[in-house]
Amino acid sequence: MTQVYFVTGTDTNVGKTWATIALMQHFKNKNQSVIGMKPVASGCEKINGEWQNSDALAIQKMGSLFVDYSLLNPYAYELPISPHLAGKENPANLEIIFTNFKTLQNLTDVLIIEGAGGWYTPLNESETIEDLAKKLNVPIILVVSIKLGCINHALLTLQAIKNANLNCIGWIAVCNDANFDCIDLTIESLKSRLSISLLGISPYSTTYNPLIEFTFESD
Ligand SMILES: Nc1ncnc2c1ncn2[C@@H]1O[C@H](COP(=O)(O)OP(=O)(O)O)[C@@H](O)[C@H]1O
Ligand SMILES: [Mg+2]
Numbered sequence: 554m555t556q557v558y559f560v561t562g563t564d565t566n567v568g569k570t571w572a573t574i575a576l577m578q579h580f581k582n583k584n585q586s587v588i589g590m591k592p593v594a595s596g597c598e599k600i601n602g603e604w605q606n607s608d609a610l611a612i613q614k615m616g617s618l619f620v621d622y623s624l625l626n627p628y629a630y631e632l633p634i635s636p637h638l639a640g641k642e643n644p645a646n647l648e649i650i651f652t653n654f655k656t657l658q659n660l661t662d663v664l665i666i667e668g669a670g671g672w673y674t675p676l677n678e679s680e681t682i683e684d685l686a687k688k689l690n691v692p693i694i695l696v697v698s699i700k701l702g703c704i705n706h707a708l709l710t711l712q713a714i715k716n717a718n719l720n721c722i723g724w725i726a727v728c729n730d731a732n733f734d735c736i737d738l739t740i741e742s743l744k745s746r747l748s749i750s751l752l753g754i755s756p757y758s759t760t761y762n763p764l765i766e767f768t769f770e771s772d
Contacts, residue, residue, distance in 0.1 A: 555658045556580075557691040558722075561668040561682060561714075563706035567698035568727025570608040571755060573667040575765040576694070577615045585662040586617040590625045592650040592685065593640070593669045593676055596633030604629040608667060618660065624653050628676075637675035644677035647688050654689055666691070671706075672713050683717050693721040694752065699739050700730035707743055723752035725765070731757060 558576065562569045570591075577587045594606035609626035613619075627649055630639035637644070658664050666689065668674070668682045675681050686693060693714055697707045707724065714721045724747055726740050733739075736757075744751055753765040 555661060555664055556585075557658060557664045557666065557689070558694050559666045559668060559686050559689060559691050560694050560696060561672055561686065561710070562696040563671060563698060563703060563710050565670045565674075566729075567696050568725070568729050568755060569667050569696045570611060571729075571761070572694070572696045572725045572727060572765070573608075573665050574611060574615050574761075575753070575755065576665050576767065577612070577663075578764065579767045580663040580665075581617060586660075587663045587665065588616045588618065588620055588625070588657050588661040589613070590654065590657055590664065590666040591669075592626065592653070592666065593628040593630075593636045593645050594626055595630045595636050595639040595669065597629045597631050604631055612665075612667065620657065620660070624656060627653055635675055636669055637677050640677065645680070647676070647680060647685055650685060651688055672710050683713065686714075686719055687717055690719070693719055695721055695724040695749070697724055697726055697743060698730065699726050699728045699736050700733045701735075703739065704742055704746065707747060711747055711749065721749050722770075723750045725753050725755065725767075726751065727755045728757040729755075 580587045589612035591609040597604035597606045628645045632639040673681050753767040755765050
C-alpha cells in the first residue's frame, strides 16, 4: 500500500515546499521510493516551451524516479497570484488531478502532495484546496511557520480540516522568520493547543536544509 500525505499550511510562504522535500528525504532515508506532486502552482517560468514552477521542479528533482513534469504539476500558471485568478484561461480540474494522483500512486512506496497557499485557497471559481484534499482523501500534514500570529492561523486551519472530516496526522514547525525571537515558547504553546502530534521542526537556516528529524507514529 502506498503511503500518501497531503501537505497544507497555515498560509502561503510558510515552508510547505521545504517540508515536502524534507519529508521526501525522510522516506528515502528509510529506503522507500518517493514521488512528490504539486498539482497546482502559481508563478512559473517558461522552460523549453512549457510553464514550470520552482517548487514543482524541486519536488520533481527529489523524486526516486523521473516523473513527467505535466503529471506531477498539471496546472502551472504564469502569474504568482491565487490559482483561480492565475488560471482563468485553464481552470484546475480536480478530476484530472485525481487521475494523475492515481497514476503516481501506483509508481511508488510514498507519495507526498504539496497543496497551494492555505486550506481555503481557491483553485477555480467553485473549489478550494479543501475540495482537492477531500477528493484525494489522504492523511493531511499541516505546516506552520513559527511567527507572530501563527497560533491563531494553526488553530483555525486545524479546525477547518477537522470540519471537513479529514485526518490531520500531525504538524511541522518551520522557523523561517529570522526576526521572530519567541520560537521555543510559541512551539510549546502550539504543542499544548493543537490536538495532533508535532512531526518535526525545521530550524532557521539561511541555506536549504532538508534534514528534519521526523517522528511518525508508524516508525
Ligand atoms: N527552515 C527554514 N529556515 C529559513 N528559511 C526557510 C526555512 N524553511 C523555508 N524557508 C524559506 O521560507 C520561504 C517559504 O518556504 P516555502 O517552502 O517556499 O513555502 P511555501 O511552499 O509554503 O510557499 C522560502 O523563502 C524558503 O526559502
Ligand atoms: Mg511551495
